[in-house]
Amino acid sequence: MxxxxxxxxxxxxxxxxxxxxxxxxxxxxxxxxxxxxxxxxxxxxxxxxxxxxxxxxxxxxxxxxxxxxxxxxxxxxxxxxxxxxxxxxxxxxxxxxxxxxTQADFGNNVELLKRLGAERLEPARTASPEGILMLGHYAKPLSGAELSERLESILQRDLVAAVVSDKPIQRIAVCTGGGQGFIEDALNAGADAFVTGEVSEQTVHVARECGIQFFAAGHHATExxxxxxxxxxxxxxxxxxxxxxxxxxxx
Ligand SMILES: [Zn+2]
Missing domain, CATH: 3.40.1390.30 (NIF3 (NGG1p interacting factor 3)-like)
Structure with a gap:
């Protein structure tokens, strides 16, 4: 060609x-x-x-x-x-x-959400460009421990960092790679959990103090x-x- x-x-x-x-x-x-x-x-x-x-x-x-x-x-x-x-x-x-x-059918965010078994995928309106933060839903909510396990088994590696609570996860937000700065957009989009590749010191405080579960699963692995x-x-x-x-x- x-x-x-x-x-x-x-x-x-x-x-x-x-x-x-x-x-x-x-x-x-x-x-x-x-x-x-x-x-x-x-x-x-x-x-x-x-x-x-x-x-x-x-x-x-x-x-x-x-x-x-x-x-x-x-x-x-x-x-x-x-x-x-x-x-x-x-x-x-x-x-x-x-x-x-950001690609809507096979981009990094969508592909990871599909593998995580999330449904009703949609871009978060709180972040741009469109699709940089994608949302998915679980009809049957997951626990933080279940999401951790699922990430580790799909990505074949240990998580880099996680802030997990007992709150069931129904709405999940994903921004692959070095997306930790989008945690507040994930929060504003009403997500119960935010998955990205990397973590910064302050990301952990936002997760702990604002009540959003957080998972850094590797920049390379998520992309x-x-x-x-x-x-x-x-x-x-x-x-x-x-x-x-x-x-x-x-x-
Ligand atoms: Zn990247």
Whole structure:
């Protein structure tokens, strides 16, 4: 498939033009014009690039790419090595950040909520861009201990931090990755529990003092599923070969 045709479709699925972000979304490093084998993964680290090369991929599709607002601009050190490896292999790097968190059918937030068995998914009106904080409901309320167990078994890791109480959880809010700052939006949206990837010192106080249960389940672990689902969608729609590779990260 022509790379630019694929990009046009992806940009449309992910509503890229409507979302303000901290990095460029779409093609970040240009490689060959024809795409036949895509490797998907969370972050375009050197290890993931190498594994993509090892399986013979021509395109790498990730959630965390490069060129973040505020980062040092010179292409030196780690950044040089990564970009050099991509360019010398003529490999495309395609990245979608916030558009992939917020996507309504297969974004990171929606994919995690589905795995957690929540229903009636909807974006919280208290947070923007739309979909950055997603709500789900449990017809049969869960306890905090049950939600902890469910997270650990789905994500295959221990929680980073949790504030759990006896209050049944009926409404759950999710913002994957470094979303701890959305705890107040989750509270304002009436959530009984808030799940994200990371924790800050103050997040714990908000949870304890405002009565919302809180679960930090890992930045990487909570963000595996959007890019994986996007890859599956690409394989199904366009018949391209897509391989998801998880390079584990304890953060
Ligand atoms: Zn992230």
């Amino acid at each position: 022509r790379r630019d045709d694929l990009l046009a479709e992806l940009n449309r699925w992910l509503n890229v033009e409507q979302i303000q972000d901290y990095c460029p979304n779409g093609l970040q490093v240009e490689g060959r014009e024809t795409v036949s084998h895509i490797v998907t993964g969370v972050t375009a680290s050197q290890a993931l690039i190498q594994q993509a090369l090892d399986v013979g991929a021509d395109t790498l599709l990730v959630h965390h790419g490069y060129f973040w607002k505020g980062e040092a601009q010179p292409i030196t050190g780690m950044k040089k090595r990564r970009i050099e490896t991509l360019l010398s292999a003529n490999m495309n790097l395609i990245a979608y950040h916030l558009p992939l968190d 595996r599923y959007g890019v994986k689902a996007l890859g599956e969608q690409i394989a199904e729609q366009f018949g391209l070969r897509v391989t998801f590779i998880d390079v584990d990260n304890p953060a």
